[in-house]
Amino acid sequence: MSVIEKVKTGIPGFDELLYGGIPKRNIVLLSGGPGTGKTIFSQQYLFYGLQNNEPGVLVALEEHPVQIRRNMASFGWDVRKYEESGQFAIVDAFTGGIGEAAKRERYVVTSVDDVGELVDVVKAAIRDVKAERAVIDSVSTLYMTKPAMARSILMQLKRVLSGLGATSIFVSQVSVTERGFGGPGVEHAADGIVRLDLDEVNGELVRSLIVWKMRGTKHDMKRRPFEITDKGIVVYPDKVIRIGREYYQG
Numbered sequence: 001m002s003v004i005e006k007v008k009t010g011i012p013g014f015d016e017l018l019y020g021g022i023p024k025r026n027i028v029l030l031s032g033g034p035g036t037g038k039t040i041f042s043q044q045y046l047f048y049g050l051q052n053n054e055p056g057v058l059v060a061l062e063e064h065p066v067q068i069r070r071n072m073a074s075f076g077w078d079v080r081k082y083e084e085s086g087q088f089a090i091v092d093a094f095t096g097g098i099g100e101a102a103k104r105e106r107y108v109v110t111s112v113d114d115v116g117e118l119v120d121v122v123k124a125a126i127r128d129v130k131a132e133r134a135v136i137d138s139v140s141t142l143y144m145t146k147p148a149m150a151r152s153i154l155m156q157l158k159r160v161l162s163g164l165g166a167t168s169i170f171v172s173q174v175s176v177t178e179r180g181f182g183g184p185g186v187e188h189a190a191d192g193i194v195r196l197d198l199d200e201v202n203g204e205l206v207r208s209l210i211v212w213k214m215r216g217t218k219h220d221m222k223r224r225p226f227e228i229t230d231k232g233i234v235v236y237p238d239k240v241i242r243i244g245r246e247y248y249q250g
């Protein structure tokens with residue numbers, strides 16, 4: 001019997017929900033509304049890899065690479081030395097190559113509407129650093145204006161990343177009230193879905209997550225609370241949370 005290799009996210013409390021980690025080469029859709037912690041979760045996943053000799057690539061579509069390095073450093077995740085040693089790369093799919101700071105970026109996608117160009121640059125970055133982990137933040141940006149293309153865009157990226165051996169998180173933005181994870185095209189194409197939520201309970205915002213699907217492993221089926229601290233995300237795998245979300249989302 002072959003045992004499926006797992007990739008530890010390193011997020012305290014989370015790997016237990018997956019009985020060890022994400023099955024290798026899976027594409028995990030990390031879905032949630034604004035401010036739910038998707039970016040922090042995915043950056044923590046990459047940095048844990050770097051600390052454990054697993055190179056990574058971050059495809060930045062939502063924020064300037066300069067801002068990403070700064071935000072990561074604020075959690076103690078300083079990626080510069082890993083960029084210098086060739087174990088980490090940020091693909092700049094944000095600036096379009098415009099601006100002084102953008103000129104210093106090594107991997108730049110000039111037209112985000114051109115998925116072919118994006119795929120080529122991502123491929124080069126993955127090969128150069130020999131990435132075992134990849135994050136796209138966010139995939140929603142790629143098909144916001146052309147939802148009919150969502151599935152084919154996702155499949156192209158999946159083929160490249162999974163084919164090159166990377167285990168990936170695709171950040172998927174959904175609106176606060178949306179019950180889904182980013183549309184049927186992507187939800188079925190992804191190997192896993194993790195949903196992050198922020199809900200008002202008794203006048204207070206409460207964070208929780210649920211593993212909706214994960215090909216290649218059994219997984220926890222309960223809604224678990226988590227927190228964001230100065231060191232990143234901490235999940236409480238032994239606590240259950242009920243948020244009565246069905247009331248307003250039926």
Ligand SMILES: Nc1ncnc2c1ncn2[C@@H]1O[C@H](COP(=O)(O)OP(=O)(O)OP(=O)(O)O)[C@@H](O)[C@H]1O
Pocket residue numbers: 032033034035036037038039040041173228229230231
């Ligand atoms: N040092 C910190 N300590 C505690 N919470 C923090 C800290 N830094 C950020 N946060 C929380 O994390 C949230 C931002 O998380 P993140 O950027 O990962 O969200 P996101 O799901 O990617 O959102 P969006 O889709 O809007 O970009 C902030 O709104 C804040 O509540």
